[in-house]
Amino acid sequence: MAQATPVTLSDIASGLDTVGISAGDVVLVHSSLSAFGYVEGGADTVIDALLETVGATGTVVVPTFTWGPFHKAETAVLDLVNTPVKDEVGIIPETFRKRPQARRSVHICHSVAAIGPHTDGVMGEGIRSFGAGSTFHQLYQLDAWCLFLGATFGSCTELHAVEEYMQVPYRFHRDFRGSKVILPDGNEIESQSVEFLRTPGYGNDFVKMRDILAGHGVLNITTVGQAETIAVRIRDIFDISVQYMREDIGFLLDEPSRRKLAESMGQQ
Numbered sequence: 357m358a359q360a361t362p363v364t365l366s367d368i369a370s371g372l373d374t375v376g377i378s379a380g381d382v383v384l385v386h387s388s389l390s391a392f393g394y395v396e397g398g399a400d401t402v403i404d405a406l407l408e409t410v411g412a413t414g415t416v417v418v419p420t421f422t423w424g425p426f427h428k429a430e431t432a433v434l435d436l437v438n439t440p441v442k443d444e445v446g447i448i449p450e451t452f453r454k455r456p457q458a459r460r461s462v463h464i465c466h467s468v469a470a471i472g473p474h475t476d477g478v479m480g481e482g483i484r485s486f487g488a489g490s491t492f493h494q495l496y497q498l499d500a501w502c503l504f505l506g507a508t509f510g511s512c513t514e515l516h517a518v519e520e521y522m523q524v525p526y527r528f529h530r531d532f533r534g535s536k537v538i539l540p541d542g543n544e545i546e547s548q549s550v551e552f553l554r555t556p557g558y559g560n561d562f563v564k565m566r567d568i569l570a571g572h573g574v575l576n577i578t579t580v581g582q583a584e585t586i587a588v589r590i591r592d593i594f595d596i597s598v599q600y601m602r603e604d605i606g607f608l609l610d611e612p613s614r615r616k617l618a619e620s621m622g623q624q
């Protein structure tokens with residue numbers, strides 16, 4: 357089988373330029389390294405391309421979530437330096453969070469890592485996962501981009517912010533009382549975090565939002581290597597999705613869950 361041409365830093369930078377990312381921007385990145393094909397230099401090359409594109413005045417943010425291992429636990433310990441994230445959000449965030457300039461936020465299951473002058477402004481309070489005071493709310497206020505590098509809208513965390521804003525009836529809040537966060541200096545703090553957890557038996561369908569948002573003309577799309585690369589303003593994701601949710605509170609669910617919700621609401 358013919359080997360695909362390796363993807364270089366300049367290919368990625370050129371793709372970022374095509375989708376409208378430029379100096380000074382704040383960018384939240386959902387990524388899949390393997391989706392590109394072969395990237396020369398691996399995750400570090402993607403990170404370098406992102407940081408060079410936004411420059412010294414821009415800020416790159418990646419999810420460093422630990423939802424998978426933590427959400428079923430009664431208590432959890434998040435060690436900001438040592439708790440890995442590759443299995444949950446990929447090698448690009450795992451590599452990014454270890455850069456000396458990166459800072460990681462203290463939300464117990466929905467932390468992010470950031471590099472750039474808006475780092476303080478996107479750390480969130482460490483309380484809500486997605487609602488007021490959270491990173492995702494701050495990204496909205498900063499008019500940040502959401503960038504998909506080979507990842508699908510299935511990974512679009514901002515849609516959870518829509519669910520929390522709309523207080524969907526198929527999620528509920530749980531706290532992490534008794535859980536701890538170990539800071540980079542070794543000190544421990546009590547976690548204040550709450551999570552907006554999906555009721556068992558319900559499933560989301562976020563992937564459909566790609567075509568729906570494309571229909572609204574708000575997606576800038578190109579291909580880098582083999583990776584579909586999409587930039588969209590977080591405000592567009594949020595504001596447009598809220599319109600759909602006002603019509604149908606189950607809009608972000610998969611079809612069986614949507615029917616189940618409609619039936620349960622009809623019975624009330």
Ligand SMILES: CC(C)(COP(=O)(O)OP(=O)(O)OC[C@H]1O[C@@H](n2cnc3c(N)ncnc32)[C@H](O)[C@@H]1OP(=O)(O)O)[C@@H](O)C(=O)NCCC(=O)NCCS
Nearest residue numbers: 386387388389390391393394395398419445446447507511
């Ligand atoms: C889960 C997810 C990260 C998996 O994507 P992936 O491409 O398989 O995994 P990674 O990004 O970690 O990349 C590692 C893979 O790239 C490949 N790889 C290794 N070196 C590479 C290189 N130089 N160039 C290209 N691919 C390479 C390997 O297949 C490697 O897999 P391995 O570690 O099992 O060997 C992705 O599907 C996804 O969902 N991304 C979005 C995550 C997110 O933001 N979630 C937030 C909401 S939950």
